[in-house]
Amino acid sequence: MDTLNLLLDGFASAFTLENLLYAAIGVLLGTFVGVLPGIGPAMALALLLPVTYGLDATQALIMFAGIYYGGMYGGSTTSILLNTPGESASVMTAIEGNKMAKKGRAAQALATAAIGSFIAGTIGTLLVAFFTPSIASWAVEIGAPSYFAIMLLSMVLVSSVLGASKLRGFIALAIGLTIGLVGLDASTAQARLTGGYLELADGIDIVVVAVGVFAIGEALWTAAHLRRRPIDVIPVGRPFMGRDDWRRSWAPWLRGTAFGFPFGALPAGGAETPTFLSYITERKLAARRGSADEFGEGAIEGVAGPEAANNASAAGMFVPLLALGLPVTATASILLAAMQKYGIVPGPTLMTDQPDLIWTLLASLLIGNTLLLVINLPLAPLWARLLRIPRPQLYAGILFFACLGAYSVGQSSFDLLLLLLFGGLGFATRRFGIPVLPLILGVILGPLMEVKMREALDLSNGDVSGLFNEPLAIFVYVLVVLAIVVPLLLARFRPSPLLDQHVQREDQEVS
Amino acid sequence: MSEKNVVADQRVDRAQFALAAVLAVVGIYTIIDARGLNVGFGDPIGPRVFPYVIGTAMVVLAVLLAVATARGDVPEAEEGEDVDLTSPPDWLTVAKLVGILVLNILLVNLVGWAITGGLLFAGCAWALGSRTLVRDLLVGFVLSVASWYFFYVGLGVPLSPGILDGIL
16 A cells, blocks of 8 residues: 555645645646637647646646646536537547537536546546556666657557558657757757757757647638638536436546556657547447437537546646656646656656655646646536637637737747648648647657667767667567557458447547 | 539649649758768668658658649548638738748847837738738837837746847
């Protein structure tokens, strides 16, 4: 029960009035930004990063935890009350959630999403607390070659498994890795790809890249295709659930959690697969009960399951992040960047170097999750009103805060220029259907990967065998090869993957 | 979702050739840039290898993209809550927004965030079709002055005061 004691210590340090205040502010800000259409959790975090500059590491992490869960919850509110989901993780929630809302059951849909998120988030965070230390103590033993291989695996999975086009996934990755190259080489201090600009010597701040690609790119892209007719927002009262809704929700919550957590903890699991699996499972189970026809017409199970899966995978993401220093989602990449700003180096040594910080973070995740439920259930009608903000002012606001965030990093107009350039890149990725996640992951993992590669090759005096001289590394390389080859073989036997086909059909139904 | 479904009624997406060309140029530049680096004594790897690998991969991917495009591969543009892909892109609005952002870059250190921030907000709202200019200006200046004070007092980050130095 060592873990439990450590977690209780974490609670002790998180439970000061000041810290609770920061958690509450984080939850409110995160939900506020997350509810706004066009802004997902990753963008919410990137935009709100500057707000934490004046805080010390613990308080900043507590606030991040609040922003993180708030942003997630805000996203699901948007997808239930509006017809079009903003992020891929909410696609499944939106199918049944929006149908429920149209039938006047928006309050129940929001309630089952909120309570499901709370339960999944709590179970998920507890699992993180119990798994991370053992994985970290095992991960300390991992040598540079294996570490390099694991990062490669994560990148290959993110680029090839998720998203519709493998080619575009790898293009995104290559762009990200190139951006990561900019700056002084870590060991010889020679400038790479700076084009002679001194401002680029320190490399490009991930905040500028993320805010540019997410926020400016999104605003420009939306500006080019702004929906001119007003969008339907479904009004909502205070969320609540009847006895029947509880009876139908609790099992999907738990099943969704079981799907979500492992996928989140795996490199490149993401939330798409578990939310999809959860949705399919709930529909099959409903068919067995003989109530399948309700699916597609607003079945509460179809909201409860995927929403829980979504949040459980969001919690699972902390396992690789804290134990290996490996971000597997865009949100985790931003969190990693934020931690680096405070001189915290995530990775196997983090659990031993700064245990207080980690246990405080985990405790504040649990607190943030609870606050989310307490604060947001009564506030839901207010959040729903945010969806009616006129679009010109909404996107002007996004651009304003994006510029403010990038400018505050170093009070330099050069950062604003970079921001605009990355905004152009973000526009291009949306125009050409290039996924953003591999790009962000490339920016943040690229430099780390180079360090590990050179470490491994230095030991072998430059001989390539230095990358293969650990059994674990070879095992991971086999996985990398499988990750590339198996989908190709599957594609040969089954021309269009089940998932794509299904999602597409649902998309058509929704739109 | 999969490219095959949309091929039937599509022409070749010319812009994708341009993208492939840009990617190839970036890849080649990465390789050329890495050639100019020195490898230190006793450093078996040096700072060149990683950029070489990435640059080469980029060029290969650019070629693959060009081939795929010629074969009729079309991208699946991103959808969103406020995005309507059925209408042709509105380049005028995008150009206005970029112009306003550039203006902000040029003026922010000179005039100060408290002023350019307000203009930025109102300008963007105008470009996106808002016709309540006075209200937008008011909202913009409240936002920019408030954010200036928030960063200065709350976070200890002095954003440029510009010509309002001493007044704020």
